[in-house]
Amino acid sequence: xxxxxxxxxxxxxxSIQELGESPFRADQIWQWxxxxxxxxxxxxTNISKGLREKLGSIYSLHRPVVQxxxxxxxxxxxxxxxxxxxxxxETVLIPEKDxxxxxxxxxxxxxxxxSFCSTAQMGLKRNMSSGEILGQVLVGLNYLDREKSSxxxxxxxxxxxxxxxxxxxxxxxxxxxxxxxRGLNFSxxxxxxxxxxxxxxxxxxxxTGLASLAxxxxxxxxxxxxxxxxxASALVSVDQLIDILTSLPLRPRQRITVEYVLIGGVNDEIxxxxxxxxxxxxxxxxxxxxxxxxxxxxxxxxxxxxxxxxFERYLWDKGQTVHLRKGKGCDIEAACGQLRxxxxxxxxxxxxxx
Ligand code: SAH
Numbered sequence: 001x002x003x004x005x006x007x008x009x010x011x012x013x014x015s016i017q018e019l020g021e022s023p024f025r026a027d028q029i030w031q032w033x034x035x036x037x038x039x040x041x042x043x044x045t046n047i048s049k050g051l052r053e054k055l056g057s058i059y060s061l062h063r064p065v066v067q068x069x070x071x072x073x074x075x076x077x078x079x080x081x082x083x084x085x086x087x088x089x090e091t092v093l094i095p096e097k098d099x100x101x102x103x104x105x106x107x108x109x110x111x112x113x114x115s116f117c118s119t120a121q122m123g124l125k126r127n128m129s130s131g132e133i134l135g136q137v138l139v140g141l142n143y144l145d146r147e148k149s150s151x152x153x154x155x156x157x158x159x160x161x162x163x164x165x166x167x168x169x170x171x172x173x174x175x176x177x178x179x180x181x182r183g184l185n186f187s188x189x190x191x192x193x194x195x196x197x198x199x200x201x202x203x204x205x206x207x208t209g210l211a212s213l214a215x216x217x218x219x220x221x222x223x224x225x226x227x228x229x230x231x232a233s234a235l236v237s238v239d240q241l242i243d244i245l246t247s248l249p250l251r252p253r254q255r256i257t258v259e260y261v262l263i264g265g266v267n268d269e270i271x272x273x274x275x276x277x278x279x280x281x282x283x284x285x286x287x288x289x290x291x292x293x294x295x296x297x298x299x300x301x302x303x304x305x306x307x308x309x310x311f312e313r314y315l316w317d318k319g320q321t322v323h324l325r326k327g328k329g330c331d332i333e334a335a336c337g338q339l340r341x342x343x344x345x346x347x348x349x350x351x352x353x354x
Contacts, residue, residue, distance in 0.1 A: 003084075004033060004059035005131025005138075008173050009180060019054060027182055029055070034183045037138055039063070064089070064135040069143075079139060083108070083132055087125060089161055091136040093143070099154035100144065104136045106171050107162025112196060114229045116218075116263055118295050119161045128162070130173035136160075137184060156186060159194040159214070163232075165201040175210040188212060194259065196232035197241045206248040214257035214288070215245060219267050220275035228266065238279070246283050255284045255321070262308055263292050264301035273314040286321040 004012070013026040025047065032044045040061060041052045064081035067088060071077050075095040080088055092103040110117070111124035140153055156178060158164045164171045171193070177183040178191055191211040195202065206213065219225035219238070226233040236244070245256055258280060262268045280287070289312055292302045303311075308324065315322045 001060045002058070003062045003129070003131045004055070005061065005063070005134055006129045007059075008130075008176065009182065015058070019051070021051060025051065030180075030182045033061070034134075034138075034177065034180075035185070037142060062131075062135075063138050064132060066139060066143075077143070079136075079143075081136065081139060083128070089128065089132075089136075091140065091160055093140055093153070095151060096155075098151065100140070100149070100151050101155040101157060102137060102140045102153055103157050103159045104133060105160030105162055106133055106158055106164040106167050106174075110162050111166065112163055112229065112231045114196075114216075114218075114232065116228065116261055116292055116298055116300050118297055121297055124162075127167040127170060130170045130177065133171065133174040134177055134184070137178070155190045155192070157192045157194060157214070158211075159192075163196060163198070164193050165195045165198040165205060168201050168204065172205075172208065172210070175208070179210055192257065194257075196229060197236055197244070199236045199240065199244060202244055203248065206250075209251070212254065212257070213248070214259055215241070216259045216261075217241075217276075218259070218261050218263075220272050220279050224267060224272075228263070242279060242283060245285075250284060255286045257288050258283075258285045259288045259290060261290045261292055262303050262311060264303040264307070266300060268303040268307050268311055270310065270314055273311045277315055277318045277320060280320065286323065287315060288323050288325050289315075290325045 007015075009026070009030060012030065013023055016026040016029070017023060028046060029044060032038045032047070038044060041047075041056045044052055062084055064083055066079055067082045068080040069077065077093040079091050081091060082088055087108045089105040089108055091105060094101045094103065105128065107127050108125035109122040110119045113120045113123075137153075137156060144151075144153055158171065175191065175193070178186050179188065188209060188211055192214050193205060193211045194214040194216060195205075196216050216229075216232075217225070217238070218228050222233060222238045225238055248256070250256070260267070260276065276287070289308070291308050292298075292300055294300070294302050312322050312324050
């Protein structure tokens, strides 16, 4: 049976019309699903019983099940979620001053094998469906409601497990529902897709205008990038990537986020900050520096705080906009793929109905 969360609005609307219903019913039901977040067709009280039963015979309404929730001392909340076929994925709620940002996954595992990333080590298991991607947001919203959180969920970042542009058709559909005022109703500035940069797909994504763009660069030259990110850098060279990024249509005041994970003794020298500054000189960019989140399975170390600050200061002095992302949730293994890596599939624990 089709999960209704996997439908696009257009698809659902035509199926409603095939049932002989007015298109307006599709809007109503969409609101029940995405805005009231009901868990069952029977809760849709302004829909006739007959239609609810028909819907129930055509569609399932399945959301990911919370297997583990971990709350960090700094307020970061990490969820391990079980999908319908038993696969486990991660999503994280990150508290900011006046809102939460949710980091969501787009694939079970990842094919790219970046050397600093825990998800890389499991390889790619499968793509996630649009409904599975969006199900994470439903879980996040329901959790915050249940906890009576005073901070709203405002930003969504596709920075969890997987490479979103290698699952582009489903990621695109999830972005459409996220942005749709009848759906989850996030504005494009509140949604960011993070990618290593897949030529072709990058241009397609930018042309949709569905979300802001962040690119995982992590090295200022091809030689170093191919050491840290061997598969990603075989798909596109650093120079080609910068050329593509420079040619993308941007909205007024929009800037591309360049992500740079600082790895001790690997890419954290001032020489590399200098190269990075030069490389980005013609790009409307802001730089997100992220200190490596270490893990037992990763062979790298986080640089000393002094080196991190010196790298940041160099770029700042050159006039770059730099944000140093604090490694939140270190005590709960919040970096990409770390919680899943350290849990077992049959781990005892909550199967909470969020
Ligand atoms: N494939 C996409 C989305 C995955 S998220 C991409 O690469 O952009 C990738 C982000 O996770 C990286 O930019 C980095 O910020 C973060 N990341 C992964 N492993 C990390 C680690 N060990 N420490 C800190 N950040 C990490």
